[in-house]
Amino acid sequence: MKELVIISGKGGTGKTSMLSAFASLAKNKALCDADVDAADLHLIMNPQIIEQHDFDSGHTAFINQDKCTQCGRCRDLCRWNAIDENYTVDSIACEGCGVCYYFCPEGAIDFPLNTCGEWFISKTRFGPMAHASLGIAEENSGKLVSLIRQEGKKIAERENLDLLLTDGPPGVGCPVIASLGGASAVLIVAEPTVSGRHDMERVAELAAFFKVPAMICVNKFDLNPEQGKAIEDYSRERNVKVIGRIPFDPVFTKAMVQGKTIFEFDGNSEGSNAVRDIWNKVSRSLELE
């Protein structure tokens, strides 16, 4: 079983639209939304939830006021300034390190496990899907990304599928790192802007750092062909396989507004033709039949 992870560095370059389009084209696949922080794939896939689980991870300190003697030990030790002068823990600032809990001489501090999100196994018109939602302002998104990819792989293997298509998060930090490990390949969706170029260079460097083979396509290429070519040149130098250009095409937004993939909306648009061509190259590169 292969896993393709779509990343971009910069947000809003078209990862989810691209993944949805691939869902229309690929055979025998499962889907995974690893952008747990701002998951959007379900808006196109309209999943019917079969399994729902809590995601428990990390702890938060809580001070029992009736036991607390306000000795100040916890406030001295806390490196997050999460305990105020009234000895109340700011649960948003609390890092969950447990140092206050461990050292409180009165045993006045509880340190319960957090439920910081949910994850789901669903059915969609394109096959099974693993997805998740992280609670607002929660931590541990990297762990949830690892978990949801594991679950995605499990259903793909259980159903004897060839491919897991994973929608990755933007950036280069913890959730992106968690989405790369063990992937067969990543596809970077770039945009031909100075920001898009800057950000794709960083995420390509990250993929190289973790030794995951990378491919790249440039979305909205005609917006600035000069930047688009510069991205392609950079990619070739870094052994990132250049696999196509997608023209600026309003079909992407129109399809999204209707909750459809671009192929369900208009399979013959310029954008759809370009994406079909890219998919063929991805599919060959992953040695899918």
Place this chain on the structure above:
Amino acid sequence: MIISIASGKGGTGKTTVATNMALSLQADVQILDCDVEEPNAHLFIKPIIEDVSTMYTPVPVVDMEKCNLCGECQKICQFKAIIVVGETVLTFPELCHSCGGCMEVCPQKAITETGRELGIIERGKRNGLEFVHGKLRIGEAMSPPLIRKVREYARSGALTIIDAPPGTSCPVIAAIKGADFVLLVTEPTPFGLHDLKLAVGAVNLLGIPCGLVINRSDMGDDRVREYADNEGIPLLMEIPFDRRIAECYSRGDMIIAAMPEWKERFKELYHKIEDIVSGKKSIKS
């Protein structure tokens, strides 16, 4: 005053709004780019960088001469960053959250701290505008510590404009916590709306007043406007899709330079925010 520019969804125009607003104002303004994973504001501001510093976060080193392998450090560590294996202690600096617990708990005083490189902070100026950004080291997972370090450069007398990262988890919280106002930038699409709702959830959790900019405002549907209306979130600006704006952005040019009529609009945007923030203050007092 601190204004954080956030969005939920990436690529909606946070940096465009932050940089154009910052350069439209005559006041004492500083821009702090807290999207340290993918900072972009410098590509538009083009500051002259005056200072570069490497930032570190403390991680443990164990002196095996003093260590008696008692395992207390492993017990206190919530992040599996220090473990006793056979006759030695292994540390995993990349997993360490820098809480200092192992150092504090060690009965042999065998643990001291060294630094793990988070990335760099660059500071500079463009005309009168002060510029600071953080750049996360490639391979570093944790962005909030670097974001907090960038925010230490906020000056109380100045107008501080923070360009926040996308999403709604810890890095965003690090970039908006303590702000006087959060300006949310979205696009009128289902993805934009869905992620906007999450961002509004985060802003409400922190109890910060917010307002909305709709970018490419004629390219989707009306659901974002309806949502803002129902929630009572003031719509402060709309930027229609204009290929000239998109191309200007793609080159790293400022909209206010290429299309000067926008300068007044960004000034007006700031004045609306100022009114909301000062109004709030007068209600409180």
